[in-house]
Amino acid sequence: MDFIKFIQLLYKRRLLLICIPVITVIITYFLVRYLPDQFVSTSRIATGIVDQSAQILNKDDPQESKISQEFSNLTQMMMLKKILDQVSYKLIIHDLTESPFKPQSKLLSTLKPDIRKRSLEVYKKHYQERTELSLWNKDEDGLYRVLQSMQYDDESLTKKLSIYRVNNSDFIDVQGTAEKPDLSAFIVNTLCSEFITYYTSIVKENQLKAVTFLDKLLKEKYAAMNQKINELKNYKIQNRVLNLNEMAKSLYGQLADFETRREMAEKDIIGYTAALKDIDNRFDPSDRRYIESAMVKVNGDIIATKQQLNSLSDEYVKSNFDESYAHKIDSLRSVLNERIIQSSDKYITSPLSAKQDLVTQKLSMEISLELARNSVGSINKELERLNHKFDGLVPHEAVIQSYENAIDVASREYLEILDKFNETSMTSSFSIQLRQIEEAVPGNVLPSKKMLLVILSGMISFVFCIVILFVMFYLDKSITEPKELAAQTDTSVLGALNMVKSHGIDMKEMWQAETANKDTLHFRNELRAIRYEVDHEMGSEDKILTITSLNEEEGKTFLALSLAYAYAMTDKKILLADGNFNHPSITSIVKPTHYLEDYLNGKDLAPDATVHAINILGNRGGGTSLMEIAGKAVVEEKLQELKKRFDIIIIETAALTGMDKAKEWIQVTDKTLAVFEKGRTITEAKRSNAAYLTGLGKKFAGWVLNKT
Secondary structure, eight states, rough: OOHHHHHHHHHHHHHHHHHHHHHHHHHHHHHHHOOOOOOOEEEEEEOSSSOOOGGOOOOOOOOOHHHHHHHHHHHHHHHHHHHHHHHHHHHHHHHHHSOOOSSSOHHHHHHHHHHHHHHHHHHHHHHHHOOOTTSSSHHHHHHHHHHHHHSSHHHHHHHHHHEEOOOOEEEEEEEOOOOOOOOHHHHHHHHHHHHHHHHHHHHHHHHHHHHHHHHHHHHHHHHHHHHHHHHHHHHHHTTTTTTTHHHHHHHHHHHHHHHHHHHHHHHHHHHHHHHHHHTTTTTTTHHHHHHHHHHHHHHHHHHHHHHHHHHHHHHHHTSSSHHHHHHHHHHHHHHHHHHHHHHHHHSSSSSTGGGGHHHHHHHHHHHHHHHHHHHHHHHHHHHHHHHHHHHHHHHHHHHHHHHHHHHHHHHHHHHHHHHHHHHHHHHHTTOOSSSSEEEOOOOOOOOOOHHHHHHHHHHHHHHHHHHHHHHHHHHHOOOHHHHHHHHHHSSOOEEEOOOOOOSSSHHHHHHHHOOHHHHHHHHHHHHHHHHHHHHHHHHHTTTTTEEEEESSSSSSHHHHHHHHHHHHTTTTTTTEEEOSOOOOOHHHHHHOOOOOHOOOOOOOTTTOOOOOOEEEEEEEOOOHHHHHHSSSHHHHHHHHHHHHHHHHEEEEEEETTTTTTHHHHHHHHHEEEEEEEOOOOOOHHHHHHHHHHHHTTTGGGEEEEEOO
């Protein structure tokens, strides 16, 4: 983007940049000169949110985010329509009953006395009930329009009020502006008092609801806790559970004791069995038969004594090792020992008396083995009984544990609700911390903003014009300079012709130096430069130059006539041919006597077909094309004849949008010159035609920017 070009655009539109701000300043001045002065009043409210001296229950420092949120809630609550409506009612009631703050509006002054009295009653009723005017009701909608006419409605009051927290303090400032100092103070003080009243009422109401709810919930939790306790008590009574933990501990001790005794008995069985097996291995079968025959009666007594001893052992285990059974067992063991000694005496006369000690030990071990086996059975039965009794305690333990957990949860819930109830009850007993510590007084007049508004209006309109011009400049893709045309087409630009203001085209008058103005002189110099560039491009061999454009009406005809006259000024023989069969502009301007159609069909040019030493060939139009008049070979032959007779041949063709009619001329001529009108853009549709011209290579002489 060219900044210098934008500055040039601003300079070109300098009158617009001056006139619009001046007009805006004048209009603003007449609009604001009758604006009334504004008076400001300020009041201050202490909230107690960050004031530690006002904190009784909560001594913890609250987080800054929470503090900011609470202040935001308070400021937004003060701007509620419910609060502003109360201020509106107080203002209109004051104006209807006392000396009004401002002159009555047109709508209020038209009210009849009975209607004014009825309206006052409605306003007072809504004020006392803290209700809004229903706009669905026709009468109340009219009352609201009265408030609007006096600028006492909530929307008007919102524009006059400013509520903010003072830095990071505990205070909120309420600032109001109005046309009268008493009115600004009245609005601010009324807003503060109504807000404090409203805030106090809703806080007390919420606290009362909270206390009532917590009291009800506390009773429910207490009843639920007592119910769980009674359920546990009834379960213990029904299942005869005195102390489950002690009972389980006692049974577990007995089980451990019997497990130990069983292990000892099993250990004795293994030991005695191995010892008896070893003793049996020491006797041969003949000794064994002798012993058994000699000991039949004695053994019978021993077996009977063993049976009695086993019975007593079972009873001893079942009785949980009662001492009375222990004495009987000891007596039987003494008897058993006597029988064993008696059996030992039988070996005195026996040849086997040498093995008397082994036999005695064997008998004693057999007795002990029998006692141990019987003890294991009795102990297992007792363990089974104790395990069965212990298993019976497990369901009781699960149920009781469930009851105890439920009681614990109910107790914690009850205590938490009790703490919350006590805290809420104590909080509700304290007064609200929100209070107005500074009342608003009639304020001073604010500095007038009239001049500021006038200056701002001029500055804003000026900036707005610049922005609009910048947007137009930024979006404008039109070509206005030769370098832009060269950049977009990637080909050279031979020159630029300026706009010449004239009612008609008179080349002779244009080339007269003594009558030429500044624009004409510039045009003539630019045309000479283009003539020089065309001569340089054509060289000595090329003589036929076609002039075309991307679109119609870009100045091909004017350039062709001007360039032909410029060459005529150099005493050259010039032929100007109108090759635009769609729009034969040269033909309509000059009205020649000879036409291309005739010449291409064999008719020769007469010597008198000249205008200012320029020979003219027109065409009859009709939308035909070159190749439809004559074949390519004939056209080339005729053009070669013309090159011998003239120094330069200029042919105006149709635009490149004319269905390739211009391309038919381009392929049979030496050079092509394209005209582009300033202010036009090269769209995607035109870009292909521009690329075609670029693709001609050396055959394309270049562009001429027209109407600059």
